[in-house]
Structures are given as structure tokens and as C-alpha cells.
Amino acid sequence: DAGVIQSPRHEVTEMGQEVTLRCKPISGHNSLFWYRQTMMRGLELLIYFNNNVPIDDSGMPEDRFSAKMPNASFSTLKIQPSEPRDSAVYFCASSRGEQGQEAFFGQGTRLTVV
């Protein structure tokens, strides 16, 4: 299996622009997570999907952030409008099973908002 695939790997955008991050989970995994990693806050869970349904979005920082999972093989994380403080590495992870343990991470998208 190719693992969790994220795109793009790097994104540089201007403040105020819309940013869309993409994720393809491992085939057969029914749990998907979006994490954000920063030096200050470490790894934070933003949102958790199970069977394509958002179960926990309590980590989404504010209304500028939204995530969708239209099918079992694709998810997006959108930031609109983006701000410099959104600069971070965003990871998508997937796992098998309802409890969502044994999560496998993608390579991440490094987002820089200038």
C-alpha cells in the first residue's frame, strides 16, 4: 500500500487567500484524522471522521477552518481566509476500526501564509 497520501507537500499563500489541503487515506481504513503540528503547540487533533462522518471537530480552531470527506478515499481541509498564524505542518492520518487507534500518518503539508 502507498500509505496515506497528502497534497500538496508545500503550500505558500498570501494572507486572505483560500487554501485547500488534500488527503487520500489507506484503502480499507474507515477512520481519518487531520492534525496540525507547530513548535508551540505540538501535534493537535483538528477533526476526526469515522465512515466519512465527522465525529469530533472540537479541535478546529475557528470557522475559517472546514473539512469534508465526500467518500472513503478522499478528504479535504480548507482554510478561508488564511492568516499567518495558520502556518504549520498539517498531517492527515488514517486507521482501521471504530476506535481509530494505530493511526498511520501521511507526509504532511507544510503551509506558509505570508
Add this chain to the structure above:
Amino acid sequence: GENVEQHPSTLSVQEGDSAVIKCTYSDSASNYFPWYKQELGKGPQLIIDIRSNVGEKKDQRIAVTLNKTAKHFSLHITETQPEDSAVYFCAASNDYKLSFGAGTTVTVRA
């Protein structure tokens, strides 16, 4: 919510020596404890995990121990090699949510 503390934040060891990283957690309901290794520019990679019904688990040069009473768990790497240099994260979970420690940067000196 769960709070995971990890120590030390940095660790430098001579090649061939052992490295030990320790974590404590706050939620007694946590039952799953994975360890991740993150190399520069890459995503965290699961290297070993342990569940609450087990006290110790070993995989070649890597071992993890769990003390549920004291709510702490540790990662042990023996015979360290240069490729072990990375950032290591512990985590704790009792459902889907992984709560991560702050990470330990391990440097193996040749």
C-alpha cells in the same frame, strides 16, 4: 482531557548505548499507548505500541514498558545507531483521540 508529559526534551547518546524516554499520562481510562518516530520533513511513523493489558512489549532493539498504577510508560532503544536519530513522540488514548507528548529529539553520536 488527557494530558501527556514527556521527558527528556532532548537526548544525546553515544552510538551503541541505550536511550530511554519516559512519559506520564493523566487519564486512568487510557488503554492504548503508541510511540511514533518522526524524521525531518516526514510524518510521524508508528514504531511500537502497547495496550493496557500488557506490561512490556519488545520488537528487536525497541521495547516499551507500561505501569498503569503509576500512569507512566517508557520507550527503550538498545544498541543505538545513527539512523535512530529523530524526534520521538509518545501518545495515550482511550478511544479515537491520541494525546501526544511534546516530543524528544534523540541524537546518536557516531
